[in-house]
Amino acid sequence: MQKTVAFTLNGKKVSVEMEQSKTLLWVLRTHFELTGTKYGCGEGYCGACTVLIDNSAVRSCATTIGEVAGKSVVTIEGLADGDKLHPVQQAFVDHDALQCGYCTPGMIMNAVGLLNDISDPSREDIISGMEDNLCRCGAHNRILDAIEDAASAMKNSGN
Amino acid sequence: MDELKEYQEFINGSDFRSGLKRRDFMRLMGGGLFVFFHAGAVIEALASEGDQRRQLPDDFNAFLRIHEDGKVSCYTGKIEMGQGVVTGLAMMLADELDVAFESVLMVMGDTDLCPWDMGTFGSLSTRMFGPSMLAAAAKARTVLLEMASEELDVELDYLEVNEGVVFNRRNKSENISYQQLTEGKKIVRVLDKEAKVKDYSKYKIMGTPKMRVDSVEKVTGKAKYSGDLRMPGMLYARILRPPSHAAKLVSVDTSEAEKVEGVQIVKDNDLVAALHKDPEMAEKARQLFKANFEVEEEKDVNNSNVFSYLLDRAPNGNVNIDEGNLDSGRNESAIIFENEFHDGYVAHSPMEPHTAMAHFDGDKMTVYAGTQTPFPAQSNIARTLGMDEEKVRVIPPYLGGGFGGKSAHQQAVEAARLAKLTGKPVMVDWNREEEFFYDTFRPAAVVKINSGIDDDGKIKFWDYHVYYAGDRGGETMYNVPHQKRTVYGRGWTAPGVHPFPTGAWRGPGNSTNTFAREVQVDIMAAKAGMDPVEFRLKNLTDQRAIDVLEAVAEMADWKPAKSHSGRGYGVAIGADAGTYVAHIAKVDVDSKTGEVKVLKVWVAQEMGFCVNPQGATIQMEGCINMGMGYALKEVVDFEGGQVNTKNFDTYQIPRFSWIPEMETKILDRHTPPQGGGEPAIVCMGAVIANAIYDQTGARLLEMAMTPKRVLEALKKV
Numbered sequence: 001m002q003k004t005v006a007f008t009l010n011g012k013k014v015s016v017e018m019e020q021s022k023t024l025l026w027v028l029r030t031h032f033e034l035t036g037t038k039y040g041c042g043e044g045y046c047g048a049c050t051v052l053i054d055n056s057a058v059r060s061c062a063t064t065i066g067e068v069a070g071k072s073v074v075t076i077e078g079l080a081d082g083d084k085l086h087p088v089q090q091a092f093v094d095h096d097a098l099q100c101g102y103c104t105p106g107m108i109m110n111a112v113g114l115l116n117d118i119s120d121p122s123r124e125d126i127i128s129g130m131e132d133n134l135c136r137c138g139a140h141n142r143i144l145d146a147i148e149d150a151a152s153a154m155k156n157s158g159n
Numbered sequence: 160m161d162e163l164k165e166y167q168e169f170i171n172g173s174d175f176r177s178g179l180k181r182r183d184f185m186r187l188m189g190g191g192l193f194v195f196f197h198a199g200a201v202i203e204a205l206a207s208e209g210d211q212r213r214q215l216p217d218d219f220n221a222f223l224r225i226h227e228d229g230k231v232s233c234y235t236g237k238i239e240m241g242q243g244v245v246t247g248l249a250m251m252l253a254d255e256l257d258v259a260f261e262s263v264l265m266v267m268g269d270t271d272l273c274p275w276d277m278g279t280f281g282s283l284s285t286r287m288f289g290p291s292m293l294a295a296a297a298k299a300r301t302v303l304l305e306m307a308s309e310e311l312d313v314e315l316d317y318l319e320v321n322e323g324v325v326f327n328r329r330n331k332s333e334n335i336s337y338q339q340l341t342e343g344k345k346i347v348r349v350l351d352k353e354a355k356v357k358d359y360s361k362y363k364i365m366g367t368p369k370m371r372v373d374s375v376e377k378v379t380g381k382a383k384y385s386g387d388l389r390m391p392g393m394l395y396a397r398i399l400r401p402p403s404h405a406a407k408l409v410s411v412d413t414s415e416a417e418k419v420e421g422v423q424i425v426k427d428n429d430l431v432a433a434l435h436k437d438p439e440m441a442e443k444a445r446q447l448f449k450a451n452f453e454v455e456e457e458k459d460v461n462n463s464n465v466f467s468y469l470l471d472r473a474p475n476g477n478v479n480i481d482e483g484n485l486d487s488g489r490n491e492s493a494i495i496f497e498n499e500f501h502d503g504y505v506a507h508s509p510m511e512p513h514t515a516m517a518h519f520d521g522d523k524m525t526v527y528a529g530t531q532t533p534f535p536a537q538s539n540i541a542r543t544l545g546m547d548e549e550k551v552r553v554i555p556p557y558l559g560g561g562f563g564g565k566s567a568h569q570q571a572v573e574a575a576r577l578a579k580l581t582g583k584p585v586m587v588d589w590n591r592e593e594e595f596f597y598d599t600f601r602p603a604a605v606v607k608i609n610s611g612i613d614d615d616g617k618i619k620f621w622d623y624h625v626y627y628a629g630d631r632g633g634e635t636m637y638n639v640p641h642q643k644r645t646v647y648g649r650g651w652t653a654p655g656v657h658p659f660p661t662g663a664w665r666g667p668g669n670s671t672n673t674f675a676r677e678v679q680v681d682i683m684a685a686k687a688g689m690d691p692v693e694f695r696l697k698n699l700t701d702q703r704a705i706d707v708l709e710a711v712a713e714m715a716d717w718k719p720a721k722s723h724s725g726r727g728y729g730v731a732i733g734a735d736a737g738t739y740v741a742h743i744a745k746v747d748v749d750s751k752t753g754e755v756k757v758l759k760v761w762v763a764q765e766m767g768f769c770v771n772p773q774g775a776t777i778q779m780e781g782c783i784n785m786g787m788g789y790a791l792k793e794v795v796d797f798e799g800g801q802v803n804t805k806n807f808d809t810y811q812i813p814r815f816s817w818i819p820e821m822e823t824k825i826l827d828r829h830t831p832p833q834g835g836g837e838p839a840i841v842c843m844g845a846v847i848a849n850a851i852y853d854q855t856g857a858r859l860l861e862m863a864m865t866p867k868r869v870l871e872a873l874k875k876v
Contacts, residue, residue, distance in 0.1 A: 014392050035387035036380015038559075040510050041591040045807035048510055062186050078379035080873050089378040096370050096633025096746040098239025098331060101377030102559025108378060127815045134807060136560050139777075140818040 005112070007068045008077025010034075021067030024047045027065050028075060036076035036105045040134070045135030050106040051075050057113025076105035079112065087153045088112050091146035099137035107133050111147045121151055179853035184621040192225040192302060192337075192346045194295040222251065222274065225303075229323055229338035231256060231263050233292065236276020236534055237284045238268040239373070240558035240565065242836045243774035244284045246372050250771055251289055254364040254836065255296035255356060258337065268533045268555040276534035278566055280663060282834025283734035285442050285770055289832055291350070298354040306340045341531075359768050359829040368773035373557075384557045385529045390584035393516070394423065395438035396577050397445035399431040400593060404659045405568035406452040408793035416447040425580050432577060434585065457799035458658040465603050466501050472656050476702030479633070488620020488641030492611025494686055500608070501861035502628065502844075504795040505601040505664060505788075506804065508812055508815070511559020513567075514595035518584040526578075526853035528571035529558045536568040540575045542565050561786070567599050592805040599662025600795055602651050604628035606675035610639075616687040618680075618698050625672060627653055632669030632735055632841055636676065638700040658800040665782075666837035669735045670789060670844055674862060677731035677845030681722065688720035691730050691849065703765050705851045706826060707741035708732050710763035714822055715743040722853045729850025731842040736834025738766040742842040744819070746850040748857075750873055753866030755791055755851060756867035757819040762842075765826040767833040771823055779823045779839040786843025787813045793863050 009032065016031060028034045028051070037060055040048030044062040049158040052074040053062045054066075055059050079086040085093065098104045107130070114121065114129035121129065126147050135143070223233045233252050239245040247267050249263040249849075252814035266272055268279075300320065308315045313335050319328050326334035359366075374380040399411060411431050413424045422444045423434045433444035460468040489495065498730065515528035524546060534551040541548040558565060574587040589597070609622040620641040625633055629650040635642050651667045652660075664670075684694035692712050699705050711717075711730070727748070732741045743761045760783050769775050792811040796803040804810045823839075848859045857872035 023439060027436075029387075030437065033389060034380070036387075037385070038384075038511070039386065039588070039590075040512075041807050042805055043591070043808070074720065076378075080379055085375070085378065092378045093370075093374040096374065096773065098371070098374060098377055099240075099243070099777065099781060100510070100558060100560040101373065101382055102384060102557075104377050105380045130815045132814075134510065134812060134814065136508055136562070136785065136812060138781035138813065139816050140784060140813070141780065141821060142777075144815065 003064050007071045008072040022065045025060040026065040034075045034077050034156055048103050049113040050109040055116045057110045088150040091150035095142045095146040097139050097142035097146040103135045160471055167580050190227045190345045192341050195222045195297045195349045207226055215775050225337055225341055227342050231258055234266045236273045237655040238279045238555045246369055247771045247774050250364045252296050254362045255293045256300050256388045257320030258323040260364055270533050270537045270553045275534050277334045280490040284831050286737055293356045294354040297356045298350050303337055303340055307335050310335050365770045369771050382557050383854040384559050385527050386588045388516045388527050393584040395441045395586045396432045396434045396436040397441040400450050401452050405457045406454045407689045408453045409453045412449040416444040419444040428658045439611050460658055461798045466605050473647045473818050476647045478645050479630055480644045483641030485620050485622050491619040493614045495611040497609045500606040501605045503673040504603045505793045506598045507564025509560030512589040513570035514585045514588040515571040515574040517578035519578040522749045524575050526571050526575050527554050527556055530568040531565040536571045539572055543572050559818040562665045589706040596802050602627045602661040612683050616689050628671040629668035632672035637698040650800045666735050666841045670843040671845045673841040674844035678848050681849045685722045688721050691722055692717055703739045704732055707739045707763045707765050710740040711743050711761050715761040723856040724853055727850050727854030729846045729853055731840040731845035735841050738833040738838040739839045742846040744846040744850045748851055748854050753869035761821040761822045762839050763824045766835055767828050767830040769825050770832050775835045776823055778835045780821055783821055783838035784813050790847045792863050
């Protein structure tokens with residue numbers, strides 16, 4: 001049954017009228033044309049579709065639109081402040097922490113969620129927090145370095 | 160990024176027609192200086208061997224253009240898939256031409272705008288396309304200098320160029336820019352063989368690390384991959400798939416699927432699809448197809464019998480090298496070794512599954528496709544639809560990884576067929592299960608080696624037989640007086656044998672060949688009671704191989720010891736795409752679980768002149784990383800043509816916790832640039848196998864070296 005779902009998307013209040021069971025990933029990619037959130041596996045194994053829901057990293061392929069009612073959703077498109085990149089985005093650029101870039105939005109959103117949970121993570125915290133985000137090009141060590149740097153940058157700026 | 164925006168505007172605003180010949184370019188293009196060039200005879204030779212055979216234009220197959228605004232464009236059929244060639248090629252062009260790196264725009268892979276190219280694979284872009292591009296830039300620079308000499312009335316010998324401005328060395332106020340020289344003119348040159356490029360020591364941009372040019376697009380989610388494109392009225396297609404590669408569609412009942420509101424069903428022979436503007440509704444309709452497939456004859460092969468199955472069906476061998484006399488070699492040997500090595504099927508698994516969006520306007524078919532082979536895709540689409548090639552345009556947006564797997568472009572053909580049948584823009588975006596099912600896996604392969612050493616630890620003979628992997632990386636590498644190499648099957652395909660398509664996988668065949676050779680050499684070194692680095696050096700005369708091996712031993716502070724030493728250090732060398740590599744790995748094997756933890760990998764690489772040390776280093780890291788997968792965990796589960804591996808829950812690609820510390824080094828050379836995207840992956844199996852042996856005494860002769868196989872090998876110690 002179609003119902004209205006109201007939530008906050010990248011800081012703006014939005015509402016959609018659709019089946020509650022629609023998958024958040026596809027609603028973002030089609031209805032909102034926010035295509036930075038990627039399909040990778042469709043079953044929550046790869047993390048390419050990761051977004052923030054109320055500041056926590058969540059797999060949008062395993063989330064229904066009904067579940068985000070009243071919540072705040074942030075996608076990769078909503079992370080930067082205008083032209084100023086989020087510290088995690090900036091650190092990925094500074095470390096060349098990507099190749100094909102397809103897993104990158106999910107990696108970044110997952111890292112932001114991780115840093116929301118643990119502001120001063122150890123290398124091991126980062127590894128275990130990122131473990132279920134897959135990258136085939138092999139940028140892993142650079143991604144870990146980038147997240148470490150972003151964590152210190154955010155701590156220093158009181159972000 | 161400005162360049163990308165400009166590229167988009169350029170495409171949208173251009174007045175091109177397809178199937179351009181040089182004269183058409185000249186008619187349609189504005190002013191500037193054009194240099195047309197062939198991308199090398201080697202490329203032509205390779206193209207003629209390919210499946211996608213097509214006459215190369217005798218006219219040209221690439222060109223660069225200096226625009227009237229001073230910007231420089233290079234039009235090439237190569238594509239960017241994460242390997243960073245968009246950066247490396249731009250560096251080469253800017254450096255040879257003496258313009259700012261930022262002024263170079265690479266226009267890549269668009270079949271309407273770019274000259275024909277067979278595809279982006281084999282680490283060919285830098286080593287084969289690169290020299291021709293440098294020569295074209297040198298030609299352009301020469302022409303511009305001649306023009307400047309005339310304009311400024313200064314002898315050529317006194318002219319220098321800096322960032323696109325030609326000036327008199329003795330009086331810098333006498334200067335003129337490339338822009339001023341080309342303004343309002345149309346100057347055309349065809350590259351002759353005489354163009355003289357700079358000496359390597361004169362390059363200023365190349366040889367210095369350059370960061371990726373596409374990062375900001377990619378970290379903000381703005382970079383567009385095929386699946387991110389949208390057109391009004393676009394439908395998502397969900398296509399009926401067979402349960403096995405051996406299955407044929409007999410009948411299908413789509414009546415239930417047709418009841419899904421807003422769905423459009425297409426049935427065109429073997430192509431049955433549900434299309435909907437909402438991808439989830441299209442999927443829902445696909446689930447309602449009631450199909451009847453018939454399996455005529457399933458091949459009797461699965462994970463447990465694959466190697467005997469393959470050997471039973473081995474095609475005739477071709478002898479690729481036969482030197483000395485094997486019998487003499489046997490007589491000269493004190494110890495003889497005979498081993499059989501196995502390597503299983505491996506998936507490409509790019510994070511982006513195959514995706515294409517096609518749009519037919521009644522006359523022209525445009526297909527945006529994530530493909531390594533836009534021009535062969537154009538030919539295939541044209542042939543399938545019965546259209547002229549010039550009526551088909553393929554445009555590759557960003558690719559979310561390729562690794563050889565996106566040389567196949569079935570999804571582009573599917574999208575084009577559906578767009579023509581429906582008259583609407585159609586998105587074909589495979590799900591992960593489809594990606595595994597249709598992947599052209601790295602072929603399972605067998606290598607048999609019979610070899611011998613004398614009392615002094617010198618290899619006396621080497622009788623090498625490789626089945627199904629092809630000959631890439633099959634070279635003996637070591638100095639062996641009596642040797643023979645027999646190759647069964649050509650390259651990475653063996654029609655009618657494998658139960659599903661196989662294809663080129665990063666460094667095709669080489670990882671299999673290097674695994675076999677370097678483990679065999681390690682076995683001989685151990686039996687001879689020699690340190691494995693010392694044994695290799697004793698048997699090497701190829702200076703490039705010696706250089707990388709000595710370099711990596713120094714990096715790792717190698718302490719010679721007879722293996723197995725209990726320390727867990729392994730070594731391997733390899734060569735691929737004109738580049739030499741040597742690896743050392745330190746592992747820790749859990750003897751209870753069979754899990755292998757790779758703690759550190761050192762790699763030394765000699766790749767001739769290194770265009771972009773940053774890009775090359777990242778490729779080496781990526782190779783170490785990806786190589787961990789095929790070495791330790793990646794196993795395709797199958798039963799005949801039925802692929803049971805469907806997602807990442809069972810197919811394990813490298814994760815953060817597996818990744819070792821890495822130390823890489825590129826040797827400084829002023830010889831022609833060689834390939835960089837693949838070489839460092841080829842040693843990963845052998846270096847890990849040899850390190851496992853060094854710690855435990857267990858010999859792994861089959862990849863992937865899963866915990867189960869490690870435990871089995873440990874039992875034999």
